[in-house]
Amino acid sequence: MIDLFLKSTKYDNNKFYLLAIYFCWLASLLMYFLFGEYIKAGALENGVKLGNDSEFYLREARNILSGNISILQYKSKFGYLLFLIPFLYFDLSLFNVVLLQIFITSIAAFCLYKITKKYFCKSSGIICFALFLLYFPLQHRNFYILTEILFIDISIILTFFIVFFKKHYLPIIIILLLFLISIRPNGILYFFSISTCLFYFLINYRKYLTLGIYLILIFIILFPVINFLNAYLQDLNLIKSLDKGIIWGYSFETGKICKSSCLNVDLINKNYPNSLLGFIQFISINFTEYLKIFFHKIFWMLLRIRPYYSDLHNLYLLIFNIAFYISFVYAFINKPKNLLSLNIINFYILFSIILVGLTFADWSGRFSLYILPFIMIYSSYGILIFIKKILDMVNQKRKDTT
Numbered sequence: 001m002i003d004l005f006l007k008s009t010k011y012d013n014n015k016f017y018l019l020a021i022y023f024c025w026l027a028s029l030l031m032y033f034l035f036g037e038y039i040k041a042g043a044l045e046n047g048v049k050l051g052n053d054s055e056f057y058l059r060e061a062r063n064i065l066s067g068n069i070s071i072l073q074y075k076s077k078f079g080y081l082l083f084l085i086p087f088l089y090f091d092l093s094l095f096n097v098v099l100l101q102i103f104i105t106s107i108a109a110f111c112l113y114k115i116t117k118k119y120f121c122k123s124s125g126i127i128c129f130a131l132f133l134l135y136f137p138l139q140h141r142n143f144y145i146l147t148e149i150l151f152i153d154i155s156i157i158l159t160f161f162i163v164f165f166k167k168h169y170l171p172i173i174i175i176l177l178l179f180l181i182s183i184r185p186n187g188i189l190y191f192f193s194i195s196t197c198l199f200y201f202l203i204n205y206r207k208y209l210t211l212g213i214y215l216i217l218i219f220i221i222l223f224p225v226i227n228f229l230n231a232y233l234q235d236l237n238l239i240k241s242l243d244k245g246i247i248w249g250y251s252f253e254t255g256k257i258c259k260s261s262c263l264n265v266d267l268i269n270k271n272y273p274n275s276l277l278g279f280i281q282f283i284s285i286n287f288t289e290y291l292k293i294f295f296h297k298i299f300w301m302l303l304r305i306r307p308y309y310s311d312l313h314n315l316y317l318l319i320f321n322i323a324f325y326i327s328f329v330y331a332f333i334n335k336p337k338n339l340l341s342l343n344i345i346n347f348y349i350l351f352s353i354i355l356v357g358l359t360f361a362d363w364s365g366r367f368s369l370y371i372l373p374f375i376m377i378y379s380s381y382g383i384l385i386f387i388k389k390i391l392d393m394v395n396q397k398r399k400d401t402t
Helices: 002-006 012-035 054-065 075-089 095-119 122-134 136-143 148-163 167-183 185-204 211-236 238-244 276-285 287-303 311-333 340-358 366-370 372-401
Strands: none
Touching: 012 095, 012 122, 012 136, 054 075, 075 095, 075 167, 095 122, 095 136, 095 148, 095 372, 122 136, 122 372, 136 148, 136 366, 148 167, 148 185, 148 340, 148 366, 148 372, 167 185, 185 340, 276 287, 287 311, 287 340, 287 366, 311 372, 340 366, 340 372, 366 372
């Protein structure tokens, strides 16, 4: 699989760098496997880490095996249950799930390298490859029986097939997109991103469309968007969930976990309909307060710092993320223009950020991880330019002294 993604690389140096990074990544995973308890990364049990929802996924996957699927609650995460079923059916250790997740991550990493190389250059691709594999807050999730890492990997592999599109890739793209949506509900944002780009393309070339076809296409694109938003709001009970705080379950006033109200917004006493219309009504009445909350959530999502983290932990996240986003902005300004596949990535990043603003920032900051690899595509180029500028300054200084 590694050779498949490296076969078009002309220079052995690139292979050396990629393989060196790859084996450093494997070594870091081995270190976590052996010493996770001692490096304060969390102890593993038989090579596996179980999160809050892990028992649910395992239980529901067993229910499907037994033919009892009527009690299935998380229909939006059905894909991950299907992912687990073969391991449970053949009575395999959960560590085999971890190994498969690690293998899929390795495929995603080489896909990310190829994507970045296409948009910018080979050096950017290598930097992005390193950023993705060596960012521990992301990679340690390979050991969890949770949806996050599989969702991230499939979104990268799906992007790879879109970026290097060929006609015979279309069935693969459709299957991967459906699988992505079935792993986590926010996978629908990728569909929205594709739809938005296609819609923009059709507007620019509307002279080739009859009015009837144009209206049909608008309906096809907008109907699932509206339907999803309405269903998503009903499933989350979004208006009342706002009462759980900017960071889910944390009160900034008391500095403690809150089980009741966390915000100074009158939510409970108003009987807003649990629907898209009710949500719009709520925003219109509480617009100023809601706008503050909206941007606060995005702030906490992107920086990933938390009031309950240690000062050292927050300092590390702050330095890393600020440098990360500065390099992202620089590369975004200098990005290739009018590339449909790149615009799909851009809209996916944007829609994911907006969704957190509309809902809540997660307790552990994992929501930012879904878009992090795509931000890395840009950041890698910004970092490369920064390194080149430093080297140019050093070389110039040497010339001046000689």
